[in-house]
Amino acid sequence: MNVTIDKNSGYCFGVEFAIQMAEDELEHEETLYCLGDIVHNRMEVERLHGLGLRIIDREQLAELHDCKVLIRAHGEPPETYELALRNNLELIDASCPVVLKLQNRVKHAYDTSTRQNGQIVIYGQPGHAEVTGLTGQTGNRAIIVMTEPDLDQIDFTRPVTLFSQTTKSTAGFYRMKQLIEERIAAAKGEIASFDANDSICRQVSNREPALRKFAELHDVVIFVSGRKSSNGKALFSVVNQTNARSYFIENEQELQTEWFLGAQSVGICGATSTPMWLMQRVADHIEQVALEVA
Template structure:
């Protein structure tokens, strides 16, 4: 059985940068707090916990004083920085540059939209950390949409400015864009007042065609990702559509022997939040299975 790990899978720049910053701090600090999971991958969170990284939520953040807190790649809304100043917290800001740039774009668009009685719409997962940071740039007035039914919140007689969470599916974004255009036209409004911004990270979107091609080159695909990962769900959808013998696992313990019966070639790939060491562990386990099936 031939087992290949996709060389284009694994951490994106933003996640790699955040984890490196955490490791650098923990090299000389016993404890470093992180607001939310540093990455949507349980195995990596557990590894960093052993080094001293402690995950906290927003309620716990409010109780901390005079210590260091890591801001992960997803970014944070303005109120997080205000609280840090009040509580004398030193922020280790590992916000992804792509996310920070998008936050600035959303803030600028919101200021303009306000003067035009318009609305900011964000195509993203409600409650996701990045989406919370983006909505925070609008004073939480942005309308968050995941599917067509969510668009019922939008007043299509008024101007609409659309952005996307950086890790969403490109196809999903353009479908939502088309539906909004149709609803604006149906409302008798001017489609020219609609401003759609494809703000999906190209490190993410460029993986979609590459993964689709990778999935055609193997009998079986094992996609490794944390189940909380929005990007993982989107990318698994790509490989599963291309190769129906695709399986989603969080780690090697979830592998099932029958998946590999009569398979000559197995491809292993993952999300932008999946560490390469974890994909290697999965590959090693599949090699052991291959000796048995």
């Protein structure tokens, strides 16, 4: 059985940058706080916990004073920075440059649309850290949509500016764009007042066609990702649509021997939040399984 790890899978630049910053700080700090999971991968969070990284929530952040706090790649709303100033917190800001640029675009669009009685709409997962940071640029007035029923929140007779969470599906974004256009037409609104911005990270979206090709090459595909990862869910959907013998796992302990019966080739891939060391561990385990099913 041939086992291959997808060389294009694994950390995107933003996640790799955040983890490197955490590791650099922990070389000379016993403890570093991080607001929320640094990455949506339990195995990596546990590894960094062993180095001294402590995950905190917003309530715990409000109680901290005079210490260092890492801002993860997802970015944060303005009120986080205001709180840091009040509590004398030193922020180690690892916000992804792509996310920061999008935050600035959303803020500018909100300031402009407010003067035009418009609405900011974000295609994204409610409660997701990145989406929280984006809506914070609008004073939490942005409308969050994930499904068609969510569109009922929008007044289609008024201007609409649409953005996307950077890790969402490209196909999903353009489907949402089409639905909004149809609703505007039905409401007899002005289609010219609809501004759709494809703000999906190209390092993420470009993985979709590459993953389809990778999934076609193998009898069985093992997709490794944290279950909290929005990007992981989106990319696994792409893999699963291409290859029915695709399986989503969080670590090697979830592998099942029967998945590999009759398989000549196995491909291992993952999300932008999946560490390469974890995919290698899965590959090593599958090679052991191959000896059992041979």
